[in-house]
Amino acid sequence: MGQNTQFAEEIRNRQxxxxxxxxxxxxxxxxxxxxxxKESDLRxxxxxxxxxxxxxxxxxxxxxxPAWKPVKDNLAEISKARAVQGFSPSETATFVFxxxxxxxxxxxxxxxxxxxxxxxxxxxxxxxxxxxxxHTTEVYQESRESVIHRQQQEMMELSTPVVQxxxxxxxxxxxxxxxxxxxxxVMENLLQRVVDTGARIAIIDITGVPTVDTLxxxxxxxxxxxxxxxxxxxxxxxxRPQIAQTIVHLxxxxxxxxxxxxxADAFQVALQRMGAMISKAAPxx
Amino acid sequence: MERIxxxxxxxxxxxxxxxDMHDRVAMTLQDELTERIVSERAKGVLLDISTVDVVxxxxxxxxxxxxxxxxxxxxxxxxxxxxPAVAIxxxxxxxxxxxxxxxxxVDAGMTLLKSARKMANNGRPSR
Numbered sequence: 419m420g421q422n423t424q425f426a427e428e429i430r431n432r433q434x435x436x437x438x439x440x441x442x443x444x445x446x447x448x449x450x451x452x453x454x455x456k457e458s459d460l461r462x463x464x465x466x467x468x469x470x471x472x473x474x475x476x477x478x479x480x481x482x483x484p485a486w487k488p489v490k491d492n493l494a495e496i497s498k499a500r501a502v503q504g505f506s507p508s509e510t511a512t513f514v515f516x517x518x519x520x521x522x523x524x525x526x527x528x529x530x531x532x533x534x535x536x537x538x539x540x541x542x543x544x545x546x547x548x549x550x551x552x553h554t555t556e557v558y559q560e561s562r563e564s565v566i567h568r569q570q571q572e573m574m575e576l577s578t579p580v581v582q583x584x585x586x587x588x589x590x591x592x593x594x595x596x597x598x599x600x601x602x603x604v605m606e607n608l609l610q611r612v613v614d615t616g617a618r619i620a621i622i623d624i625t626g627v628p629t630v631d632t633l634x635x636x637x638x639x640x641x642x643x644x645x646x647x648x649x650x651x652x653x654x655x656x657x658r659p660q661i662a663q664t665i666v667h668l669x670x671x672x673x674x675x676x677x678x679x680x681x682a683d684a685f686q687v688a689l690q691r692m693g694a695m696i697s698k699a700a701p702x703x
Numbered sequence: 704m705e706r707i708x709x710x711x712x713x714x715x716x717x718x719x720x721x722x723d724m725h726d727r728v729a730m731t732l733q734d735e736l737t738e739r740i741v742s743e744r745a746k747g748v749l750l751d752i753s754t755v756d757v758v759x760x761x762x763x764x765x766x767x768x769x770x771x772x773x774x775x776x777x778x779x780x781x782x783x784x785x786x787p788a789v790a791i792x793x794x795x796x797x798x799x800x801x802x803x804x805x806x807x808x809v810d811a812g813m814t815l816l817k818s819a820r821k822m823a824n825n826g827r828p829s830r
Contacts, residue, residue, distance in 0.1 A: 605791055606787060606791070613786075613787060644787075644791050646799070647782075647790040648785050648787065649783060649784075649805040649807040649811060649812070
């Protein structure tokens with residue numbers, strides 16, 4: 419313990435020298451992203467970390483002790499920021515691991531010829547810095563996961579557009595797999611748009627749905643039923659031959675629902691019901 | 704005790720639910736509506752639930768029952784203005800109300816009733 423305190427004292431005394439070395443190592447390492455981090459920012463972050471590090475090291479060499487909490491929090495902040503900026507895990511962890519070299523140098527100078535003492539210090543430092551490095555990676559992973567989660571949600575919102583085809587006719591082109599969560603979003607979007615536009619006919623196009631199993635069919639039927647309750651009629655279009663076969667093989671009953679092979683057919687039916695029609699213009703020549 | 708007013712519009716009855724649908728209120732409505740359909744010789748019922756934002760299975764079944772009862776009394780029922788959340792809830796409860804006619808708003812509902820009546824009167828002299 420006493421040895422640690424002395425060593426911490428030493429770190430603090432030579433902080434400037436260590437900092438200089440450390441930054442040099444960080445800059446010389448291949449994993450530093452000069453395009454993503456400014457040197458002044460790096461210097462500031464390193465100085466702050468070294469301050470906290472020497473302070474914590476003075477009280478305990480065990481990274482699990484509460485004295486190390488400020489250090490870990492600081493590290494967590496750095497790795498979160500780097501994860502968002504687009505650093506890779508090893509680039510992020512290098513921040514901690516590159517501190518090994520300057521500290522080892524210091525230990526060597528201090529211990530001189532005393533091999534036993536040197537080994538002890540090096541071991542303590544290695545364990546400590548490895549743990550901090552792992553901590554960095556863990557936090558990095560967590561923040562990456564939260565980014566992925568957010569993107570997933572955004573994708574879900576983006577992937578369910580309801581488009582207006584005609585007065586009182588809306589269409590919902592579905593793309594991608596339909597799970598329960600997504601169906602819920604789709605249903606809410608569609609019903610809200612039916613209210614907003616006063617649509618009488620809603621066309622659900624499933625051309626972009628790769629597979630239809632019983633669950634997906636059930637989701638579709640629920641959406642159709644809810645739309646009908648709102649007072650609008652539903653047409654399902656874009657049923658590929660493969661999907662038609664699957665639906666019949668599964669024994670799903672779609673008899674109560676109007677289905678069409680293509681969106682064009684469904685649109686035509688919709689127009690008919692609205693009493694409108696589209697025809698080719700008479701040749702002008 | 705709260706009551707739901709039943710308004711007469713030509714040959715149709717307009718019911719606008721503007722209070723919380725407690726079970727007792729719903730039962731009273733069912734009684735009064737059937738009475739009125741008979742006494743007014745109504746040919747259609749418009750049930751406007753655009754201000755209802757909470758339903759349970761009981762209310763869902765009530766709506767279905769009212770529609771069936773009116774049909775027995777020769778009056779078509781159209782449920783209008785159902786909110787998206789209510790529609791989703793009813794479907795999740797398994798009450799898709801297949802026998803009930805629906806429309807987006809009172810306007811569309813009235814058009815539906817009129818066209819249904821015209822079709823029913825086809826070939827017969829209208830009253």
